[in-house]
Amino acid sequence: MSTETQNIIIQKIAKSKISEVDFSNLAFGSVFTDHMYVCDFKDGEWQTPTIKPYGPISIDPSAKVFHYGQAVFEGMKAYKAEDDSIWMFRPEENQKRINFSANRLQMPSFPKEMFFDGLETLLKLDRDWIQKGEGNSMYIRPFVIATESGVSASPSKEYKFMFILSPAQSYFKGGGSDVKVLFADKYSRSANGGVGAAKAAGNYAGQFYPTHLAQEQGYQQVVWTDANTHEFLEEAGVMNVFFRVGDTLLTAPTSDRILDGITRKSIIQVAQDMGISVEVRNVRVSEIVDAAKNGTLLEMFGAGTAAVINPIAGFGCKGEDYTLPKLENSYAMLLRKRITDIQTNKAEDKHGWRYKVKE
Amino acid sequence: MSTETQNIIIQKIAKSKISEVDFSNLAFGSVFTDHMYVCDFKDGEWQTPTIKPYGPISIDPSAKVFHYGQAVFEGMKAYKAEDDSIWMFRPEENQKRINFSANRLQMPSFPKEMFFDGLETLLKLDRDWIQKGEGNSMYIRPFVIATESGVSASPSKEYKFMFILSPAQSYFKGGGSDVKVLFADKYSRSANGGVGAAKAAGNYAGQFYPTHLAQEQGYQQVVWTDANTHEFLEEAGVMNVFFRVGDTLLTAPTSDRILDGITRKSIIQVAQDMGISVEVRNVRVSEIVDAAKNGTLLEMFGAGTAAVINPIAGFGCKGEDYTLPKLENSYAMLLRKRITDIQTNKAEDKHGWRYKVKE
Numbered sequence: 001m002s003t004e005t006q007n008i009i010i011q012k013i014a015k016s017k018i019s020e021v022d023f024s025n026l027a028f029g030s031v032f033t034d035h036m037y038v039c040d041f042k043d044g045e046w047q048t049p050t051i052k053p054y055g056p057i058s059i060d061p062s063a064k065v066f067h068y069g070q071a072v073f074e075g076m077k078a079y080k081a082e083d084d085s086i087w088m089f090r091p092e093e094n095q096k097r098i099n100f101s102a103n104r105l106q107m108p109s110f111p112k113e114m115f116f117d118g119l120e121t122l123l124k125l126d127r128d129w130i131q132k133g134e135g136n137s138m139y140i141r142p143f144v145i146a147t148e149s150g151v152s153a154s155p156s157k158e159y160k161f162m163f164i165l166s167p168a169q170s171y172f173k174g175g176g177s178d179v180k181v182l183f184a185d186k187y188s189r190s191a192n193g194g195v196g197a198a199k200a201a202g203n204y205a206g207q208f209y210p211t212h213l214a215q216e217q218g219y220q221q222v223v224w225t226d227a228n229t230h231e232f233l234e235e236a237g238v239m240n241v242f243f244r245v246g247d248t249l250l251t252a253p254t255s256d257r258i259l260d261g262i263t264r265k266s267i268i269q270v271a272q273d274m275g276i277s278v279e280v281r282n283v284r285v286s287e288i289v290d291a292a293k294n295g296t297l298l299e300m301f302g303a304g305t306a307a308v309i310n311p312i313a314g315f316g317c318k319g320e321d322y323t324l325p326k327l328e329n330s331y332a333m334l335l336r337k338r339i340t341d342i343q344t345n346k347a348e349d350k351h352g353w354r355y356k357v358k359e
Numbered sequence: 360m361s362t363e364t365q366n367i368i369i370q371k372i373a374k375s376k377i378s379e380v381d382f383s384n385l386a387f388g389s390v391f392t393d394h395m396y397v398c399d400f401k402d403g404e405w406q407t408p409t410i411k412p413y414g415p416i417s418i419d420p421s422a423k424v425f426h427y428g429q430a431v432f433e434g435m436k437a438y439k440a441e442d443d444s445i446w447m448f449r450p451e452e453n454q455k456r457i458n459f460s461a462n463r464l465q466m467p468s469f470p471k472e473m474f475f476d477g478l479e480t481l482l483k484l485d486r487d488w489i490q491k492g493e494g495n496s497m498y499i500r501p502f503v504i505a506t507e508s509g510v511s512a513s514p515s516k517e518y519k520f521m522f523i524l525s526p527a528q529s530y531f532k533g534g535g536s537d538v539k540v541l542f543a544d545k546y547s548r549s550a551n552g553g554v555g556a557a558k559a560a561g562n563y564a565g566q567f568y569p570t571h572l573a574q575e576q577g578y579q580q581v582v583w584t585d586a587n588t589h590e591f592l593e594e595a596g597v598m599n600v601f602f603r604v605g606d607t608l609l610t611a612p613t614s615d616r617i618l619d620g621i622t623r624k625s626i627i628q629v630a631q632d633m634g635i636s637v638e639v640r641n642v643r644v645s646e647i648v649d650a651a652k653n654g655t656l657l658e659m660f661g662a663g664t665a666a667v668i669n670p671i672a673g674f675g676c677k678g679e680d681y682t683l684p685k686l687e688n689s690y691a692m693l694l695r696k697r698i699t700d701i702q703t704n705k706a707e708d709k710h711g712w713r714y715k716v717k718e
Contacts, residue, residue, distance in 0.1 A: 029510035056417040069560030106567035151388035153597045155567045191550035191586035195565040201428030202561015206554040208465035208514045227550035228587045
């Protein structure tokens, strides 16, 4: 069946796959809902989008995404309230950032109205897949790929903008953090004047090998340092990073090397709202090592859409291993609770971050 | 019709498309031959490869190549001699390098024997597409992409290795060079400890926007400088770069930021064979600007598989524009002739660079 709504062609699935899904046992990002949204860019403009059954796309082997890496994405979440209304968290930030990322790779912007119209229509169509309850959410993956055929190294003239949806549970199943990170001292994530601030696909592939080496040493992730001196702590590749020294929270300023994380800036705001001292400034490897040695480094945590806040239990640096104390009432847990309470309508939304999907 | 040869399943096209192709008017990388080679990696190993009619592949929208950029490639050429034998130029170097690139992105190596067996079988099957004569060649694009489904940022467990073939004409249609380049002083291609030495798809996308800005100023390409100081000239993104100051040829050493170009190292060897002084060392922006000002900068050229040698007519640096002299018997033309003569069996192959496809 094909119908046209609000300039979107909608082809509904014959039979939902939802009964095959065990929502109590979801691996992150592995199960997708019944439908996906696709909008093609050609002849210099975005064409009429389609919502169709989720499934493989057909693409030429010479498509530029495979050869020249024009691919950007976002990560967002939607939540279902007790009254079945659907909510998102600061989605305008993701909408702006995917265009920032696209433009950095010489890809066209996707119009804000089409972004929200498409995403909300898709969320409502697959609304049964959004589970209520603590920790449940719908992970939303907007992405854009270059689809023009041809193996010459120039920007594509054709693109696909897509939304795919993956139901998610909380990263936290109780208990403390076992995550240990390694401070980078050889490999790097991004260059001054490079694409580190963009959510560009290529930024991730480059991290896998150094992360693999870290994993062989018993660390789960790498905290990247500046490529030039390795003296300053930047971000963890899939998360921004915060350090608590004494009662003060430290995090690096954004730059053309560091992603302007939405969870990151929400944490900074919420921490300030809660009266926690926050310093956004260059953070030296040496000061964090010193703080760990003298006992003032109380916490480290990552911040990102998928986990919201991911506590870090310890770190490795230049062959030494450092373990952080286990705290009751950690900033990580306080901030995570406050942000997830705002996201799920259990706390006052004084900054207007919650966004209700239009019925 | 499906047959199995040397562990490759071969599905031949019903009717060749070759009669539709105007070989005298080929845009680089836009026309592909009748067949393509595909080998899937899953369950920890490369499966039986297939040669099949060239056409779209079907791939899940959550495939990791679209989101995390695990994609590497090579560029190679094959030539047809007067006796219809098919030749390649230093193909073992490409075979080694695609594995180097893949490993840097935590992707599996592709076995050397399968690489040559697959490529030679494909070249012979599509041999009618390889045109004889000056400047004609078959551009070969080996590439590997991550195909596992799932939007979690970790290395894919499934890949596709492919060869696609595109007939090519000489870049040079007579006349001099109009290529002007801009020395980068803000944007960067790669970081120390990054993936610049790999032929990773993401390295190219990041260059398109700064190149677009350069094009708006009248330059065709950017010569990248080191990300830290912008004081040293590195490479042009799709080419390595050489500078002739007086009678000496200068080029930057390879590093983890600079691709170890096969044409680059062939030029260094051939220049030395011809008695030309070559210095492989860091090349300062300031010395090239000074040499341009005092008239000792005689040539600049790019070196890569597609164009072999691409003369550069001038450059821009910090708002100033510099024009190079037009020379008879330039190093660029001497070296290009020598290398293409070796490639096409018109000059002695003293280093054993030519590789004959087995009949």
